[in-house]
Amino acid sequence: MEKLIDEKYWQRKLTRLKSTLEKNNFEVYLVQNAAEAKAVVLKEIIPKTGARRISMGDSLTAVNSGLFVDIKNQPGLEFLDTFEPGIPIMEALERRRQALLMDLFITGTNAVTEKGQLVNLDMVGNRVAAVTFGPRHVVILMGRNKMTPDLESAMERVRSYSAPVNAIRHHVDHPELDPPCVETGVCSNCRNPMRICNTWTITEKSFPPGRIKIVLINEDLGL
Numbered sequence: 001m002e003k004l005i006d007e008k009y010w011q012r013k014l015t016r017l018k019s020t021l022e023k024n025n026f027e028v029y030l031v032q033n034a035a036e037a038k039a040v041v042l043k044e045i046i047p048k049t050g051a052r053r054i055s056m057g058d059s060l061t062a063v064n065s066g067l068f069v070d071i072k073n074q075p076g077l078e079f080l081d082t083f084e085p086g087i088p089i090m091e092a093l094e095r096r097r098q099a100l101l102m103d104l105f106i107t108g109t110n111a112v113t114e115k116g117q118l119v120n121l122d123m124v125g126n127r128v129a130a131v132t133f134g135p136r137h138v139v140i141l142m143g144r145n146k147m148t149p150d151l152e153s154a155m156e157r158v159r160s161y162s163a164p165v166n167a168i169r170h171h172v173d174h175p176e177l178d179p180p181c182v183e184t185g186v187c188s189n190c191r192n193p194m195r196i197c198n199t200w201t202i203t204e205k206s207f208p209p210g211r212i213k214i215v216l217i218n219e220d221l222g223l
Contacts, residue, residue: 007218010144014216017147020116021216025209030216034065037141037215041067042074045213046104049137055080055099057107057127058166061141061222067106082126085173096126100134107131108222109140110162111154112147118203118212119154121163123196131203131212138212143221151202159187159197162223167196169223 018028029040046054054071062068072079080102082095099105107127111119118140122128131138148154164181171182179192187197206212 010218013147014144014218017114017116018216020114021214024116024204025206027210027213028216029213032218034061034217034219034221037217038065038067038070040215041106041139042070045139049104051104051137052076053078053080053102054104054106055102056082057105057130058083059106059108059141059222061108061143062106096124099126100130102135104137104139105130105135106139109142109146110158112142113150113154114147115150117151119151119158120201121158121197122199125199128199128201132201140212140214141217142214143217143219145220146222163187163197165223
């Protein structure tokens with residue numbers, strides 16, 4: 001019974017959020033799990049947009065779904081991997097610049113408010129730049145755990161959880177990325193040159209309408 005109640009709770013909450021986001025000119029898909037999210041992108045969104053050149057921003061949800069692997073192996077699609085292991089940092093940065101001119105850019109979001117505002121905080125800025133302008137189409141995969149009541153709670157979620165955990169995650173492969181939150185797990189608004197908190201964006205609406213496509217997933221996914 002508790003599981004059924006929980007499922008109904010989240011389904012209703014996500015349905016309301018879908019309606020709110022659509023009023024803000026986002027194109028929204030509501031799915032039940034990461035596998036369905038991947039299928040929507042591959043079978044509906046990519047064919048509908050006609051995208052052939054695709055790239056990515058940092059998104060654990062998209063990576064863990066296997067979406068990028070499937071895109072790489074799909075005939076007729078060109079995938080620009082901006083996080084390919086082992087490439088020099090300058091090559092990675094150049095790829096991220098090129099990603100701003102792709103047909104389709106796939107990423108996640110740090111938070112979304114119940115008013116349908118996307119809230120993000122970036123280190124380099126390539127992810128928020130692409131969401132704001134550049135690629136013809138943007139797809140954002142979003143687990144239900146990203147929902148917050150308002151802007152204040154969204155920003156607090158990013159400061160107190162998303163940013164420190166992301167810093168710890170990236171520190172594993174890049175030890176030079178060592179802001180204080182890697183050790184403390186708490187944002188101290190540091191002055192470390194390798195801090196990952198540099199650019200905030202709040203996306204109120206999609207322009208042009210439908211350019212940003214959001215896949216709401218009825219699971220707790222990502223950071």
